[in-house]
Amino acid sequence: MERPNIDAAARKASYESLRDDLLNIRSRIADITATADSPNGLISATVVGRGELRELYLDPRIYRTADSKALAEAIVDTVHEAVEMSREQLFAITRQFLPKDAKLPATDVHTDPFMHQLDKEIEGVRS
Numbered sequence: 001m002e003r004p005n006i007d008a009a010a011r012k013a014s015y016e017s018l019r020d021d022l023l024n025i026r027s028r029i030a031d032i033t034a035t036a037d038s039p040n041g042l043i044s045a046t047v048v049g050r051g052e053l054r055e056l057y058l059d060p061r062i063y064r065t066a067d068s069k070a071l072a073e074a075i076v077d078t079v080h081e082a083v084e085m086s087r088e089q090l091f092a093i094t095r096q097f098l099p100k101d102a103k104l105p106a107t108d109v110h111t112d113p114f115m116h117q118l119d120k121e122i123e124g125v126r127s
Contacts, residue, residue, distance in 0.1 A: 029050060042062045043075055051083040
């Protein structure tokens with residue numbers, strides 16, 4: 001069986017381009033900041049990057065009610081909203097590396113862009 005002829009220089013250039021794209025994405029992801037406020041305005045959550053909680057603000061008025069379960073749910077909901085906002089930003093950053101028909105709800109924004117690019121490399125197609 002004859003082995004395929006691989007242009008090593010072209011392959012290296014292609015991988016270097018992909019590496020540069022990934023480094024650019026990593027830098028842009030580091031700049032993501034998303035802040036969400038609870039409906040009553042008493043809770044504010046800020047996430048960065050891939051949704052890591054950076055800051056949580058609790059207005060002192062939250063202590064007027066002794067319902068810790070409701071408070072916990074409101075905090076989780078507010079953080080979740082901020083994470084969703086950061087996912088939207090991440091999707092926008094990585095959009096160029098996804099199939100044209102990709103939609104945020106069905107996309108793992110952390111890995112799908114890179115898997116798509118690797119699939120294109122395997123198939124020998126470079127955008």
